[in-house]
Amino acid sequence: MPEQERMVFRAEINGDEVEILVRPNQTLLEVLRDELDLTGTKEGCGEGVCGACTVLVDGRPRRACLTLALEADGSRVLTVEGLAPGRELSPEQRAFIEHGAIQCGFCTPGMLIAAHDLLRRGTHPDEAAVRRQIAGHVCRCTGYAKIVEAIAAAARDQEADHA
Amino acid sequence: MPESFRLIGKRLPRIDSEAKARGRAVFAADLRFPRMLHAKVLRSPYAHARIKRIDTSAARRLPGVKAVITGADTAGVKWGVFRYTRDQQLLPTDKVRYLGEEVAAVAAETPEIAQEAISLIKVDYEPLPAVLDIWSAMAPDAPLLHEDHPGNVNVHVAIEVGDLEQGFRDSYLVREDTFTAPEDSYFMTEPYAAVARPGMDGSLEVWMPNAAPHQKAKALANALQMPLHKVIVRKCYIGGAFGGRSDVFPAEFMVCLLALRTDRPVRLVYTREENSLATRKGHGMYVTIKTGVDRQGHVLARDITCYLDGGAYSSTGPIATSVPFLCHEQCYRLPAVRFNGYRIYTNKPIGGMYRVHGRAFASGIDLQLDLLAQELGLDPLEMRLRNARRPGETTPTGSYVQSCGLRECIRAAADKAGWKDKYGKLPPWRGIGLGTNSVQTGFPLGIRGGSAATIKFNEDGGATLISGVVDNGQGNDNMLVQIAAEVLGLEPGDIQLVSADTEATSNDPGAYSMQSTFTGGQAVKLAAEDARRQLFEVAAEELEAHLDDLVAAERKIFVAGAPDHGLPIHKVIRLALLKGKAVVGRGSFAPKVDHRREWMKNPQGQLSETFSFGATIAEVEVDPQTGRVRVLNLVLSQDCGRVLNPLVVEGQWEGGATMGGTGGMITEEHLWSADGRCLNPTFLDYRVPLAVDVPPMQCVFVDTVDPTGPFGAKEAGMSVAMSAAQAIAAAVADAIGWPVFEYPLTPDRVLKAIREKQEHERKASA
Numbered sequence: 001m002p003e004q005e006r007m008v009f010r011a012e013i014n015g016d017e018v019e020i021l022v023r024p025n026q027t028l029l030e031v032l033r034d035e036l037d038l039t040g041t042k043e044g045c046g047e048g049v050c051g052a053c054t055v056l057v058d059g060r061p062r063r064a065c066l067t068l069a070l071e072a073d074g075s076r077v078l079t080v081e082g083l084a085p086g087r088e089l090s091p092e093q094r095a096f097i098e099h100g101a102i103q104c105g106f107c108t109p110g111m112l113i114a115a116h117d118l119l120r121r122g123t124h125p126d127e128a129a130v131r132r133q134i135a136g137h138v139c140r141c142t143g144y145a146k147i148v149e150a151i152a153a154a155a156r157d158q159e160a161d162h163a
Numbered sequence: 164m165p166e167s168f169r170l171i172g173k174r175l176p177r178i179d180s181e182a183k184a185r186g187r188a189v190f191a192a193d194l195r196f197p198r199m200l201h202a203k204v205l206r207s208p209y210a211h212a213r214i215k216r217i218d219t220s221a222a223r224r225l226p227g228v229k230a231v232i233t234g235a236d237t238a239g240v241k242w243g244v245f246r247y248t249r250d251q252q253l254l255p256t257d258k259v260r261y262l263g264e265e266v267a268a269v270a271a272e273t274p275e276i277a278q279e280a281i282s283l284i285k286v287d288y289e290p291l292p293a294v295l296d297i298w299s300a301m302a303p304d305a306p307l308l309h310e311d312h313p314g315n316v317n318v319h320v321a322i323e324v325g326d327l328e329q330g331f332r333d334s335y336l337v338r339e340d341t342f343t344a345p346e347d348s349y350f351m352t353e354p355y356a357a358v359a360r361p362g363m364d365g366s367l368e369v370w371m372p373n374a375a376p377h378q379k380a381k382a383l384a385n386a387l388q389m390p391l392h393k394v395i396v397r398k399c400y401i402g403g404a405f406g407g408r409s410d411v412f413p414a415e416f417m418v419c420l421l422a423l424r425t426d427r428p429v430r431l432v433y434t435r436e437e438n439s440l441a442t443r444k445g446h447g448m449y450v451t452i453k454t455g456v457d458r459q460g461h462v463l464a465r466d467i468t469c470y471l472d473g474g475a476y477s478s479t480g481p482i483a484t485s486v487p488f489l490c491h492e493q494c495y496r497l498p499a500v501r502f503n504g505y506r507i508y509t510n511k512p513i514g515g516m517y518r519v520h521g522r523a524f525a526s527g528i529d530l531q532l533d534l535l536a537q538e539l540g541l542d543p544l545e546m547r548l549r550n551a552r553r554p555g556e557t558t559p560t561g562s563y564v565q566s567c568g569l570r571e572c573i574r575a576a577a578d579k580a581g582w583k584d585k586y587g588k589l590p591p592w593r594g595i596g597l598g599t600n601s602v603q604t605g606f607p608l609g610i611r612g613g614s615a616a617t618i619k620f621n622e623d624g625g626a627t628l629i630s631g632v633v634d635n636g637q638g639n640d641n642m643l644v645q646i647a648a649e650v651l652g653l654e655p656g657d658i659q660l661v662s663a664d665t666e667a668t669s670n671d672p673g674a675y676s677m678q679s680t681f682t683g684g685q686a687v688k689l690a691a692e693d694a695r696r697q698l699f700e701v702a703a704e705e706l707e708a709h710l711d712d713l714v715a716a717e718r719k720i721f722v723a724g725a726p727d728h729g730l731p732i733h734k735v736i737r738l739a740l741l742k743g744k745a746v747v748g749r750g751s752f753a754p755k756v757d758h759r760r761e762w763m764k765n766p767q768g769q770l771s772e773t774f775s776f777g778a779t780i781a782e783v784e785v786d787p788q789t790g791r792v793r794v795l796n797l798v799l800s801q802d803c804g805r806v807l808n809p810l811v812v813e814g815q816w817e818g819g820a821t822m823g824g825t826g827g828m829i830t831e832e833h834l835w836s837a838d839g840r841c842l843n844p845t846f847l848d849y850r851v852p853l854a855v856d857v858p859p860m861q862c863v864f865v866d867t868v869d870p871t872g873p874f875g876a877k878e879a880g881m882s883v884a885m886s887a888a889q890a891i892a893a894a895v896a897d898a899i900g901w902p903v904f905e906y907p908l909t910p911d912r913v914l915k916a917i918r919e920k921q922e923h924e925r926k927a928s929a
Binding site: 033037038039040041043044045046049050069079080083087089093097098099100101102106107109110128132134136137138139140141144145147150 | 181183184185349401562635638811817818819820851852860866915
């Protein structure tokens with residue numbers, strides 16, 4: 001198998017300007033995990049079903065396992081590592097911890113990105129909207145109850161802050 | 164006066180959740196090492212075939228390939244959980260016995276080169292006739308998977324207690340029904356991965372999701388023929404287990420072998436499909452239950468014959484065959500009972516321990532009780548209460564039940580669910596059902612049944628806790644720290660945990676059979692009490708107080724009732740150090756079980772020191788046009804002893820009920836092609852519940868305190884997973900007014916039951 005020619009991939013990842021050479025067939029997930037050591041984003045199925053690899057590309061949730069890195073060339077990418085600076089916690093991270101929404105933690109990065117996307121839109125989600133937002137994310141530990149609680153609580157806190 | 168605790172019983176966030184929330188938690192597939200190689204596996208395309216020849220020469224010649232291994236490169240040691248079930252070569256030399264079984268593995272500079280090399284390996288197979296279900300496997304002329312097991316019977320567990328014939332003769336009503344369900348699967352979100360790194364001192368470090376690091380290390384040491392202390396299973400975060408990480412797999416054996424061959428770190432990451440095919444799955448089950456009851460509904464006799472579709476190898480076979488029966492005999496009073504459990508070899512992936520332990524078995528027992536109750540004109544709730552286990556009783560196979568809040572659970576769940584107002588009064592196609600079950604807290608494991616813990620202090624008053632208990636995601640790390648902090652008067656953040664690392668930690672049986680809190684937690688509590696006694700000795704002298712008057716709280720040791728008459732713990736540690744004493748607490752604990760008990764040869768004697776009990780009530784709605792079942796509500800209740808951390812326990816219940824009930828009973832099943840290929844090994848086709856499928860769930864705590872559990876705690880979660888399956892089966896039968904005997908409750912099966920009912924009504928009115 002001849003080594004494919006590498007191409008330049010430039011992106012703003014979690015606020016950092018990144019410029020590296022990637023193979024044209026490398027997925028965004030592979031580049032994040034294997035080239036940039038951002039292993040917070042997980043591969044649970046590799047076919048876009050489980051949601052564990054969800055990241056934001058230019059503000060939109062994307063399955064990193066189904067996205068070629070070069071498709072995200074020139075984009076802003078947000079992964080779980082970029083939700084809060086340094087050792088700080090974002091509102092959704094804090095809510096997940098306080099509400100017991102994290103068990104094994106493997107689905108957590110994707111769930112948090114989905115939660116962040118919902119909160120960022122500031123649409124005052126009801127419980128059904130929260131459930132719809134995470135309906136593309138498999139969690140096998142929690143039965144989703146505490147994840148839904150956590151996201152709903154974070155949304156309420158956000159509204160209270162803005163009130 | 165009730166005991167008061169600072170931390171026990173509080174809704175404390177878990178200590179591991181921040182690392183997981185920040186994407187910092189390292190799972191096996193996240194590990195990277197300098198010069199690390201990547202492994203891929205060649206798998207059998209046949210369900211059953213003789214391996215005649217394997218040609219790896221072209222693969223070896225591919226640039227970037229560093230090692231290729233086949234069965235010929237192994238010591239040929241067979242793996243089995245028991246000495247008498249050693250039937251699996253971790254890389255086979257003679258035959259492959261299921262489609263997907265490991266045949267060869269490659270380590271190369273990149274995953275792509277490894278995959279390319281796999282495609283260059285030529286295997287000459289002689290395909291053999293395969294058996295893909297229990298009936299063809301048991302047919303007189305069936306091909307044998309293992310020559311020494313005639314009829315492909317892998318395990319036969321036979322139990323008979325009491326006078327069965329007399330019981331049936333005395334019965335007012337007798338029913339016999341058969342319940343079936345195909346295989347279900349774990350679908351833990353993390354696909355399996357294993358990493359091995361050779362050390363400079365002849366040791367080998369290994370990481371993989373596991374439920375028992377010490378058992379993995381022992382099995383690997385055997386297979387690699389290395390001393391146990393040189394095989395070091397390290398801790399990593401683990402993405403769920405549910406029974407599916409308890410056993411030893413070829414994956415870790417292959418990466419170890421490849422790492423030793425190349426003297427470089429090697430990582431193998433399974434695809435989702437490999438995780439489904441080549442780790443473990445649940446057992447398919449066919450169970451016939453005959454039950455006799457008196458006029459009041461008391462069970463007098465029960466005869467159960469159960470066949471489990473075991474797949475190609477034994478795995479935990481004797482345990483998996485027994486546990487469904489044992490859970491049930493713990494839960495219900497049975498004056499006379501007979502159990503014949505057969506685990507049958509088939510040319511399919513290997514069956515393992517699955518959280519619900521057979522939907523057909525658990526649901527069959529309860530649904531049949533409902534049907535008997537109906538014939539007697541009894542409320543199912545009353546039927547369960549009459550037969551429910553009480554504390555102080557002994558199970559048919561001789562386990563004393565030291566604590567049991569089953570009847571309290573049933574009543575509390577019924578109150579919460581509004582059973583009285585709903586049962587028999589719901590609108591058409593709505594139903595309500597009750598499930599009850601019981602779970603062990605561990606079982607006899609001989610020299611590996613105990614857990615040990617150590618606590619050492621630093622001069623600033625902080626402590627390091629060392630325990631062999633592993634956390635699969637259920638919260639064991641937090642449980643250990645919470646217990647130690649409570650005893651020592653520290654905050655959870657004052658304690659650094661070293662756990663599940665076979666180099667550093669003493670033996671622990673593992674996080675399966677629901678024993679971690681009872682066994683490992685107890686060892687930690689004893690270690691903390693030992694350390695606290697040492698702190699008290701130093702403090703008592705300094706404070707001129709009596710040992711028995713001292714307490715540890717708020718990072719201080721002080722005289723009870725006089726918080727000002729005390730010393731900060733860091734001062735106590737420094738006083739001890741000045742005297743040349745290091746405060747090191749030790750604790751070890753092994754549950755009181757009967758070590759003569761054996762799964763097949765002697766299924767008699769104390770199985771676990773204690774048992775937990777659970778009850779779930781489900782409300783469902785059935786669409787009579789489509790046969791679709793919607794779960795409307797679940798009320799969950801369990802006697803898990805004292806609830807150490809309600810936040811964690813609720814999470815266990817909600818997750819268990821979703822996996823066992825809302826998913827397990829409604830959508831989850833494996834499908835197979837005629838040549839033994841699993842048709843739905845991925846999330847695309849195997850439907851696990853999503854957030855939009857899950858109903859509201861209410862958790863009802865029943866206040867029981869186990870006499871010997873740590874702070875009175877027992878198992879939490881599994882009996883809810885099981886009883887949720889039972890409750891949904893009962894609720895669907897209530898909704899359609901007709902029992903469904905085949906699970907899961909997919910539209911085709913539900914519509915078939917509705918048609919049976921209509922047919923029955925037509926005949927009755929004709």
